[in-house]
Amino acid sequence: MGVGIRTKDLRKIYTSPPPMAAAGAAFGGGFKKRSKLPKAEIVALNGVSLEVAPGEIFGLLGPNGAGKSTTVGILTTRVRPTSGEALIGSFDVWREQVSAKRLIGVVQQRPNLDFALTAREILMFHGAYFGMSSADRHRRSSELLDQFQLTPRADDLTRGFSGGMMQRLSVARALMHDPQVLFLDEPSTGLDPQTRLLLWGIIREYNQLGKTILITTHNMEEADELCHRVAIIDHGQVIALGTPAELKTSIPGGYVLQLRFSASSDGLIDRLKQLPGVTEVRQNGAGTDVYADRGGPLIPAIVAAAADSGAELHDVHISEPSLENLFLHHTGRSLRQ
Amino acid sequence: MNWKTFFALFARDVHVARRNAITMIIQTMLQPLMFVFIFGQVLIRSGMMASSYKGMLLPGIIAIAMTMTGVQAVAMPVLAEFQFTREIEDRLLSPIRTEWVAIEKILAGMLQALISGAVVALPARFLLGSDLGLSTDHLGLVCLIAVMVALFSSAGGLTLGCSVGQTQIGLMFSVVLAPMLMFGCTYYPWSALSSFPILQKLVLLNPLVYASEGLRGTLAPRYPHISTTIVIAVLALIDIGLVAAGLNRFQRKAVT
Numbered sequence: 001m002g003v004g005i006r007t008k009d010l011r012k013i014y015t016s017p018p019p020m021a022a023a024g025a026a027f028g029g030g031f032k033k034r035s036k037l038p039k040a041e042i043v044a045l046n047g048v049s050l051e052v053a054p055g056e057i058f059g060l061l062g063p064n065g066a067g068k069s070t071t072v073g074i075l076t077t078r079v080r081p082t083s084g085e086a087l088i089g090s091f092d093v094w095r096e097q098v099s100a101k102r103l104i105g106v107v108q109q110r111p112n113l114d115f116a117l118t119a120r121e122i123l124m125f126h127g128a129y130f131g132m133s134s135a136d137r138h139r140r141s142s143e144l145l146d147q148f149q150l151t152p153r154a155d156d157l158t159r160g161f162s163g164g165m166m167q168r169l170s171v172a173r174a175l176m177h178d179p180q181v182l183f184l185d186e187p188s189t190g191l192d193p194q195t196r197l198l199l200w201g202i203i204r205e206y207n208q209l210g211k212t213i214l215i216t217t218h219n220m221e222e223a224d225e226l227c228h229r230v231a232i233i234d235h236g237q238v239i240a241l242g243t244p245a246e247l248k249t250s251i252p253g254g255y256v257l258q259l260r261f262s263a264s265s266d267g268l269i270d271r272l273k274q275l276p277g278v279t280e281v282r283q284n285g286a287g288t289d290v291y292a293d294r295g296g297p298l299i300p301a302i303v304a305a306a307a308d309s310g311a312e313l314h315d316v317h318i319s320e321p322s323l324e325n326l327f328l329h330h331t332g333r334s335l336r337q
Numbered sequence: 338m339n340w341k342t343f344f345a346l347f348a349r350d351v352h353v354a355r356r357n358a359i360t361m362i363i364q365t366m367l368q369p370l371m372f373v374f375i376f377g378q379v380l381i382r383s384g385m386m387a388s389s390y391k392g393m394l395l396p397g398i399i400a401i402a403m404t405m406t407g408v409q410a411v412a413m414p415v416l417a418e419f420q421f422t423r424e425i426e427d428r429l430l431s432p433i434r435t436e437w438v439a440i441e442k443i444l445a446g447m448l449q450a451l452i453s454g455a456v457v458a459l460p461a462r463f464l465l466g467s468d469l470g471l472s473t474d475h476l477g478l479v480c481l482i483a484v485m486v487a488l489f490s491s492a493g494g495l496t497l498g499c500s501v502g503q504t505q506i507g508l509m510f511s512v513v514l515a516p517m518l519m520f521g522c523t524y525y526p527w528s529a530l531s532s533f534p535i536l537q538k539l540v541l542l543n544p545l546v547y548a549s550e551g552l553r554g555t556l557a558p559r560y561p562h563i564s565t566t567i568v569i570a571v572l573a574l575i576d577i578g579l580v581a582a583g584l585n586r587f588q589r590k591a592v593t
Contacts, residue, residue, distance in 0.1 A: 102432040112423035116353040128345035129431035
């Protein structure tokens with residue numbers, strides 16, 4: 001029986017920099033200094049409610065700073081929610097931390113391997129933390145080292161590992177105690193395409209055992225390929241939720257034509273709106289975004305419309321229906337911005 | 338309480354300490370042993386110091402070794418694990434309450450402090466020669482004080498390690514640890530400060546004073562020392578204070 005994830009109206013407001021922030025704590029705590037300054041509040045999550053079904057691969061898609069890692073932080077007991085509820089199975093992650101921690105495996109955004117240990121020892125100790133027997137730990141660590149193609153370096157300290165090897169070992173470690181729910185925070189950042197495919201294969205395989213998987217990513221392709229459902233998150237709020245296919249068809253038209261004209265006028269915008277297949281036209285900074293049910297075939301008509309308004313078409317970028325367009329549609333920004 | 342996880346965390350720290358044993362021993366022993374050589378041999382043989390100074394010096398040297406080892410054995414890894422490598426995250430995610438991860442760190446640091454005290458005592462005793470006039474009458478009290486010293490150094494290390502930013506490690510040594518050593522009544526008894534009354538009161542804030550004076554009062558009671566009862570009472574307060582501070586700082590670091 002799989003284990004699901006549920007959050008209800010989750011909010012997180014940081015009043016001090018997260019402890020993992022590079023700046024670190026002030027010397028001696030800096031209590032007095034801090035109390036005199038007004039506390040800067042950063043709203044990281046602003047009422048996130050999600051329901052991830054047991055056995056689902058669920059994606060949190062959003063740009064950097066959208067609140068993805070904070071959501072994962074709360075669900076993995078590392079961030080205290082300001083308000084709201086977060087549950088792994090039936091356990092409240094804040095009030096029943098130990099029970100929740102038993103059910104989860106976590107791959108953090110940045111490798112956090114134990115540099116004082118070898119690859120095999122990392123897996124062995126991790127298993128021991130979760131109370132696995134010595135025989136189980138030996139068997140499982142050898143299996144995972146094999147599966148992740150790390151056996152030749154199994155008995156080396158991890159300090160000299162490449163980024164890809166560290167990432168693979170981080171995933172292996174998270175799987176070591178066979179968690180019911182696996183969290184992967186930006187798992188393919190910095191991986192070469194081959195390792196990424198290996199990782200995706202392993203994630204799918206693990207999911208087929210009935211395990212629940214929550215992935216955060218700003219990589220559209222990853223969300224599209226892997227996830228059963230995706231929540232698009234921005235400024236700490238869920239702005240769209242559904243299967244990748246549903247989400248893609250929810251954008252008016254599906255295609256986005258990002259245009260740049262030598263000059264823009266209201267007359268031109270009106271003409272564009274009247275072109276066949278165009279559902280929406282938006283002024284976006286220096287350019288104009290046209291949402292339509294077709295891409296290339298619309299160009300001659302656009303050029304003509306521009307000429308009629310005394311403008312010239314300088315630049316065109318056509319994107320096919322994608323989660324990227326969906327994000328652009330909801331926020332007016334590209335995911336990579 | 339999940340003892341399996343707790344012992345696994347402890348086993349990990351013991352394993353890593355064993356792997357780094359040689360560097361650790363050199364790091365903690367070299368300085369005290371050089372002091373033993375200069376103060377206990379060079380200055381005494383050249384007649385610049387009375388030979389009775391040797392017995393006075395040994396408890397102080399043990400106190401230094403224990404305190405520095407305890408502080409460094411916890412502060413340095415905690416600093417690195419929270420900031421550079423974040424490797425502590427795996428242990429924070431193990432199925433145990435966060436404060437137990439901190440308690441485990443304190444225990445592992447205590448063990449290293451106690452070993453370091455014992456390991457420094459032997460060569461120091463050898464370097465100083467036989468006529469030290471040490472007493473073995475209060476071994477029980479020696480052990481009690483040693484454990485209390487190990488606890489405050491290790492819990493102090495946790496507090497420091499969780500309070501100092503990575504850019505301030507040098508500052509931690511020069512502003513916290515170096516004055517602690519110099520004004521820790523390690524190379525002289527507390528009563529020797531009587532001609533500096535203000536300083537004599539101020540150094541009472543330094544936990545190392547009670548470590549040195551406590552070990553002196555039990556190992557070499559013929560030298561002047563602060564009353565052992567007072568030492569034990571103050572050490573108990575320091576222990577409680579630093580354990581509470583250490584756990585609090587750790588919790589703040591571990592959970593945002």
